[in-house]
Amino acid sequence: MMQQLIKVHNEDNVGIALADLTQGHVVRFEGQDITILNPTKAKHKIALQDLKEGDSVFMYGVLVGRALHFIQKGGLLTTENVKHQSAEVQGRTDRYTWNPPDISQWKERTFMGYHRLDGQVGTQNVWLFFPLVFCENRNIEILKDAFEKELAIGKISKQRRLLRRLILGSSLNDIDADDTAGERTFENIEVKFITHQGGCGGIRQDSETLAKLLAGYIKNPNVAGATVLSLGCQNLQIDLLTEALKSLDANLQKPVLIYEQQQLGTVEDMLNIIIKESFKGIKEANNIQRKPAPLSKLKLGLECGGSDGFSGISANPALGYASDLLTALGGSPVLSEFPELCGVEQELVNRCVRDEDAERFMQLMKAYENSAERVGSGFDMNPSPGNIKDGLITDAMKSAGAAKKGGTSPIQGVLDYGEYVTRPGLNLLCTPGNDVESTTGMVGSGANIVVFTTGLGTPTGNPIAPVIKVSSNTELAKKMPDIIDIDTGAVIRGERSIEEMGAEILEYVIQVASGEIKAKADALGQDDFIPWKRGVSL
Structure with missing residues (x-):
């Protein structure tokens, strides 16, 4: 029988429903019986102990909220009974040590890329x-x-063919083949x-x-x-x-x-x-022809959008493991979306290799949050209606899962929007949480390929960099196969480990970077470009 609840970290006091649970259903979990007190959809959170008013809510081992009133063990966490709360950052509290993953099977691997005179290598030309x-x-x-x-770039769209059929009153087969397809010059x-x-x-x-x-x-x-x-x-x-x-x-x-x-x-x-x-x-x-290049030449944008309650336990940590593999190989993953790092700042500060980067990260985070508050908003308003509907009810809860995309490696650089990646290893880039503005920014900072995790489905692409879509659940992959490249639902079902899925993601990245596979967003012609406009209009 499939597991019905999961707790991500030993210190967590809430569990995630892995399947729809009915009111009154009794779940055996960690040696105790938990009676489900409310109808609970998969991806939503259940209290694993009684929570009094004001008690802290922990997920992923970090503070993600505060109970607004008493929540009985087995009760459903909602926006009505839990409010966003995150831990105060104390500055660097520990020197970080990292145990990199085994990369023996990847050391000699290459991808087929376009070599530039400045030493960089492109995945597209x-x-x-x-x-x-x-x-x-x-x-x-x-x-x-x-x-x-x-x-003759590509083929005439199916929609244009349909319209032409309606105009001409003919079937698709009657349309001249020269009008429906072309050979690339x-x-x-x-x-x-x-x-x-x-x-x-x-x-x-x-x-x-x-x-x-x-x-x-x-x-x-x-x-x-x-x-x-x-x-x-x-x-x-x-x-x-x-x-x-x-x-x-x-x-x-x-x-x-x-x-x-x-x-x-x-x-x-x-x-x-x-x-x-x-x-x-x-x-x-x-x-210019493709030629072999080491994996260290990959700069990998790490993005998520349309997240759900499974994103932080399947797609994001799997991408995080792929990120760690690439870092160990000398590549450069880029983690952005600063509003979605709210609540995990302490861990990220501790992971910064240089004190100046730790300080800059906090300065950028504070300045960004202050600018949002000045216009009557704030990071606590970050979860979208779709996020909330699928179990991400506070920004800190969303952030703790979103940050998993960055794996566990040390942070080698902290960049503001528009700055370019120059240091190998994991880099933090200040961008909004908005999918397109963030992806636009990472590619402008040098990312030559992007992996984008999603639990709800989003078609975002980029004009110059392949954007690979990773679903957190199999239901989405089956429902939207035209936009999803990789399905990590097997992690939820207990059929694949995070490490196995992360290795599969990296393998797919290599194939897309080499031009062997076309990312679904590219196949759809999804060329999204929205610069972040930080100031007011005059």
Whole structure:
């Protein structure tokens, strides 16, 4: 019989329901009988002992809440009887020691990547088009339409085929095959397009941050070259981008074509120049071939979204083990989403290798939380309605599970949004918890592949980096097979260990990084890009 309750840490005073439990049902757990007092859905939490008003609630061995009134053993934890609470951070309290996992089977492994002149290695080979300001979005869209149609990138969508059938009054089989599929003009290069709503109109700091982010996208090893469109009068001037690029790499050896509309005359004249010169660069970039590279060249973004009550006991710790394997191999995992680290700050502070990084982490966390509180919010309001519905009822509870993505390795660097990863090993990056803003930020900091865990399902992708989706439960994997790459539901059923599943994730990462498997988000054309806008609009 499948286990019905699980306790994650010995010090926890709540358990997680692994299956739907009916009121009055008696569960034998840790040598005692627990009578379920409320109808309890899988993923939700049950009190394993009587909790008096004001008592602390512990999960994952950390403080995640406070009882608002008496909760009897076997009672269901809800937003009505538990309030968010997290432990005070004392500064570094211990020097961290780490026992890395066994990597003997991975030491000689490589992936097939695109080698860049600066020593980085890409998992994709992309020529990227983007604007410095939203005024140029229309021109980017015109270029996208031209390049995608003429380079025959991918196939005509099923939705366009359906519409065409309705218009023509014919069956799918009657449609000319030339209209439904095309052969790629270039085999080794993809052409991707970014639009955004920034670059002008907000505070100058927003434009400066956006410049750093876009420079990071050019620097990212997945990008072979870029075409950049500027209007001319916007806040995000061309020199802001070039300065940001120089700060990342004073000797950048990638083609970056920049065009300013107010200097080039008519739209038609400008677009003709851009198409001719960009095509030449794309054609040259197509000559770059995949070659073997050590796994140390992987920078792995660690993301979660649409989390559920199982995320913290299956998908996230499995990804954490994969992260530890990569760290031991010399790679660079990146853990972001600072609002979802609330409650586990003490552990992360202790894991920082350098005192200055521990201090910077706390400064960034405090500044972020203060800015949220100034507008009437706070980290305690982080769980979404979907999170709460599926058992994550406090931010600290959500955070304790979300932080498991970062494994157990020492923290080698702490970065603010727009800063680039330079130290091998686990890095912390200050981003929002918002899926796309966070993923956008990690790729701008150099992540050449992302693993994204989810319990509810989310289609998020990225224009230049593969985003691999990992489900926390098998029900989701079966319901949304078009977006889920890996299912960790076997951990919940007790059929696979965290270590086995983590090794499977790393194996899948290698195959995607080598171009052997296409991530589902890429197959769907899910190219999401939303920069974090920290300031007010003026």
